[in-house]
Amino acid sequence: MAIGPGDALLTDRVAVVTGGSSGLGRGIAEAFAAFGARVAVWDKADPLHPVDVRVPEQVDEALERCIDELGPPTILVNNAGGVFHSSLLDTSPNGWDALIRSNLSHVLLCTQRVARSMRTSDQRGAIVNVTSIEGLRAAPGFAAYAAAKAAVLSLTKTAALELAPLGIRVNALAPDAILTEGLLAFAPDSADDLGAMVPMGRAGEVDELAGAAVFLASDLSSYITGQVIGVDGGTGAAGGWYPHPVDGHYILGPAHEHRPTIAP
Numbered sequence: 001m002a003i004g005p006g007d008a009l010l011t012d013r014v015a016v017v018t019g020g021s022s023g024l025g026r027g028i029a030e031a032f033a034a035f036g037a038r039v040a041v042w043d044k045a046d047p048l049h050p051v052d053v054r055v056p057e058q059v060d061e062a063l064e065r066c067i068d069e070l071g072p073p074t075i076l077v078n079n080a081g082g083v084f085h086s087s088l089l090d091t092s093p094n095g096w097d098a099l100i101r102s103n104l105s106h107v108l109l110c111t112q113r114v115a116r117s118m119r120t121s122d123q124r125g126a127i128v129n130v131t132s133i134e135g136l137r138a139a140p141g142f143a144a145y146a147a148a149k150a151a152v153l154s155l156t157k158t159a160a161l162e163l164a165p166l167g168i169r170v171n172a173l174a175p176d177a178i179l180t181e182g183l184l185a186f187a188p189d190s191a192d193d194l195g196a197m198v199p200m201g202r203a204g205e206v207d208e209l210a211g212a213a214v215f216l217a218s219d220l221s222s223y224i225t226g227q228v229i230g231v232d233g234g235t236g237a238a239g240g241w242y243p244h245p246v247d248g249h250y251i252l253g254p255a256h257e258h259r260p261t262i263a264p
Helices: 023-034 056-069 093-120 143-166 181-186 190-196 206-217
Strands: 014-018 038-042 075-078 125-130 168-175 228-231 241-243 250-252
Touching: 014 023, 014 056, 014 093, 023 038, 023 075, 023 125, 023 206, 038 056, 056 093, 075 093, 075 206, 093 125, 093 143, 093 168, 125 143, 125 206, 143 168, 168 206, 206 228
Parallel strands: 014 038, 014 075, 075 125, 125 168, 168 228
Antiparallel strands: 241 250
């Protein structure tokens, strides 16, 4: 079976993107539209149709509106999430629950609702979960967030197996340092610092994550399910090795100039 440029297109497909009003979600929604999809954004910050994806009734209403206005969705991107610093010993039950609801619970809720719609309408589909590299490594100060993201990765694999007989593929993206307006507002001088820790030498752009999402939503990935793609410039592969700021050789640990170079 030969492939062609048209296999990357999402023409006339209906896509739902949660948390799509800003940042990574907006980049994905815009990319899907550019590749031909009709896109519904589910975001509590949407000025026209706010949707809190943590609330079942609001998700049900949003899905019904999507079907009525755009058609049954065949693509779902679970991107909504939130984070705040909370050390392990200081995390309260309320704080833990808030982070789990913001980063994990809605993934199950939206996946259930949209996958049931796909099954009812006999539509093959693709689900993409935007998680984080923090789900694959330790994250001091962000225990609940990292635990939720790790759970999303596990859920991705289980969902891939359970939904495969329905023709629904489920995969995940695990970004690391991606330059969003939120990140730049929080740390305006962070781009160079982040780039120093990335093997490719720079932080990522939103469109680079969006490109991976288009791939997983399109027919180019028609035999891929249950997988996690790191969109991280190589930091996951690095596993703690950093390029030395002077000679570029890799060292194990923070890349301070006074540390000796250790060639791998």
